[in-house]
Every structure is written in structure tokens, then in C-alpha cells.
Amino acid sequence: MVMALKSQVQVKQAEIEIDIQGLSKIYKTKKNTFQALDNVSLHVKNEEFVSILGPSGCGKSTILRILAGLEDATSGIVKVGGQEVAGPSAERGMVFQSYTLFPWLTVQENIEFGLKLKGMKAKQRKEISDKYLELVGLERFANSFGKELSGGMKQRVAIARSLANNPEVLLMDEPFGALDAQTKQSMQHLLLDIWKKEKTTIVFITHDIDESLFLSQRIYVMEARPGRITEEIDADLNLFKDGELADVDKFMKVKKHIISLLKH
Ligand SMILES: Nc1ncnc2c1ncn2[C@@H]1O[C@H](COP(=O)(O)OP(=O)(O)OP(=O)(O)O)[C@@H](O)[C@H]1O
Numbered sequence: 001m002v003m004a005l006k007s008q009v010q011v012k013q014a015e016i017e018i019d020i021q022g023l024s025k026i027y028k029t030k031k032n033t034f035q036a037l038d039n040v041s042l043h044v045k046n047e048e049f050v051s052i053l054g055p056s057g058c059g060k061s062t063i064l065r066i067l068a069g070l071e072d073a074t075s076g077i078v079k080v081g082g083q084e085v086a087g088p089s090a091e092r093g094m095v096f097q098s099y100t101l102f103p104w105l106t107v108q109e110n111i112e113f114g115l116k117l118k119g120m121k122a123k124q125r126k127e128i129s130d131k132y133l134e135l136v137g138l139e140r141f142a143n144s145f146g147k148e149l150s151g152g153m154k155q156r157v158a159i160a161r162s163l164a165n166n167p168e169v170l171l172m173d174e175p176f177g178a179l180d181a182q183t184k185q186s187m188q189h190l191l192l193d194i195w196k197k198e199k200t201t202i203v204f205i206t207h208d209i210d211e212s213l214f215l216s217q218r219i220y221v222m223e224a225r226p227g228r229i230t231e232e233i234d235a236d237l238n239l240f241k242d243g244e245l246a247d248v249d250k251f252m253k254v255k256k257h258i259i260s261l262l263k264h
């Protein structure tokens with residue numbers, strides 16, 4: 001029984017790649033049309049941690065919502081694991097910028113929500129929620145409600161809730177954007193630890209250059225009106241070691257380059 005659970009929790013399905021080609025999104029309102037995304041192409045490899053970085057309104061959330069299947073593309077191809085995205089799926093876990101815990105459920109019930117929907121028995125659900133409560137360091141808060149938690153704790157529950165469903169891909173939309181600097185930093189370290197342990201493919205949205213360089217292996221930089229990708233940056237440059245900045249010169253060089261891209 002325990003063995004079966006372990007394999008269910010730990011074994012990921014086939015290699016998951018994300019492939020977006022020629023993605024455009026036009027929003028039509030009563031009065032006019034607005035091109036939010038213009039010919040966006042990007043690729044995320046299995047188990048890769050990729051950031052999408054760009055100014056407000058450049059279409060970052062739009063890309064993520066389309067990847068999550070919450071919104072349709074106007075044109076282009078969006079594939080996850082070789083399959084065209086046709087709607088939401090538990091295989092693509094989403095963590096939003098705003099806090100999205102169900103207020104009437106405890107922390108543990110929030111984490112088990114998707115598992116309960118799937119019809120999983122209480123004992124098995126608890127084994128999984130215990131694992132993820134421990135992973136995000138909230139064992140003592142299993143029976144608390146969202147309103148009793150700080151912003152950082154709420155986001156830790158949101159991450160645990162997504163991971164509990166054993167998603168192939170974690171889609172994160174500025175999850176630490178509303179946190180103070182110190183909490184943000186500890187959440188970034190926690191996320192890297194989780195990523196190393198869980199080997200989940202992550203697409204992470206941010207407008208924080210330091211955050212994207214610290215967390216990701218590659219960064220897609222975007223510009224706005226219309227939303228386009230301007231450059232793909234290799235961020236796997238040993239800039240950090242053991243969570244500390246290790247190569248200040250190289251870090252500043254890459255950062256300056258990204259700043260110049262964002263100025264355009
Ligand atoms: N439902 C909608 N109807 C019309 N326009 C929309 C809609 N959703 C988004 N947009 C427009 O599309 C553009 C991209 O929006 P999006 O939310 O993807 O930007 P973003 O890069 O995530 O910005 P931020 O960093 O502020 O979150 C914006 O100009 C926005 O006004």
C-alpha cells in the first residue's frame with residue numbers, strides 16, 4: 001500500500017516538454033480589438049526551470065493562462081507533453097500571484113482538494129498532504145484557515161496544493177510578487193529546493209530580473225504592445241553557489257543586458 005502510494009507520488013509520467021509556436025492572442029471587446037501576444041514561440045524542456053520576464057501588460061499572464069488551458073489562443077500551437085492544450089488539467093498546476101486558498105477549508109483540506117475531487121480515500125490523501133506540508137514547512141498549520149496565515153504561508157500552501165496533484169508542469173504567475181523582500185527571498189530558496197527534489201518542469205513569470213536569474217536556467221525576455229519575445233537568455237551560468245551570489249561581475253553583465261532589453 002505504502003509502496004503503491006510512493007510510486008504514485010514520486011513517479012512522473014513521460015518526459016514533458018512545452019512547445020509554443022507562433023502564438024498570437026487578440027482580445028476583442030465591444031469597441032475594439034487588442035493584440036496581447038504576437039507570434040510568441042518558446043520551448044521548455046523536461047524538468048527545466050524557465051522564467052518569462054517582461055514589463056507589465058506584455059502578456060506574461062496571458063501566455064500562462066493559455067498554457068493552463070484557462071484561455072484560448074487566437075492562433076498558433078500550444079503543446080504540453082506533445083498534446084495540444086484543450087482545457088484545464090490537473091497535470092498543469094497553477095500558482096497565482098493573488099492568494100487563492102479556499103477560505104472555508106483548512107490548510108490540509110486545501111492541499112487535499114484536488115485529490116478529493118479525484119475520489120482518493122482520506123488515508124491516502126493525508127499521506128500526500130503530510131508530505132507536502134512538511135516540504136513547505138507548515139506541518140503545524142494543517143488545521144489553520146487561510147485568514148490565519150501570512151502571505152508567504154498562503155503561497156506555500158498554494159504551492160503544496162499544486163504539487164499534491166503530482167503535476168507534470170508547474171505554472172507560476174508572479175507567485176512572490178506581493179511578498180516583502182525577506183519572505184520573497186526565503187520562498188525563492190524553498191522553491192529551488194522543491195524543484196530539485198520534485199523535478200517538476202516549471203514556467204515562472206516575473207518582472208524581477210534578480211529573481212529570474214536566481215531561479216531559472218533560461219529566461220525569455222518580453223516586450224509589450226504587442227507582447228513579443230525579444231530574447232532568450234541562458235541563465236544557467238553558475239552565477240550563484242549554495243544560494244549565494246558567486247560571480248558578481250557576470251551577474252551584473254547579464255543583468256545590465258536584460259535591463260537594456262527591457263528599456264526598448
Ligand atoms: N480579458 C481581457 N480583455 C481585454 N484585454 C485583456 C484581457 N486580459 C488581458 N488583456 C490585455 O492584454 C495585455 C496583456 O495582459 P497580461 O495580463 O497578460 O499582462 P502581464 O504581462 O501579465 O502584466 P502584469 O505584469 O501587469 O501582470 C494587457 O494589455 C491587458 O490589458
Ligand SMILES: [Mg+2]
Nearest residue numbers: 060061062173
Ligand atoms: Mg500578469
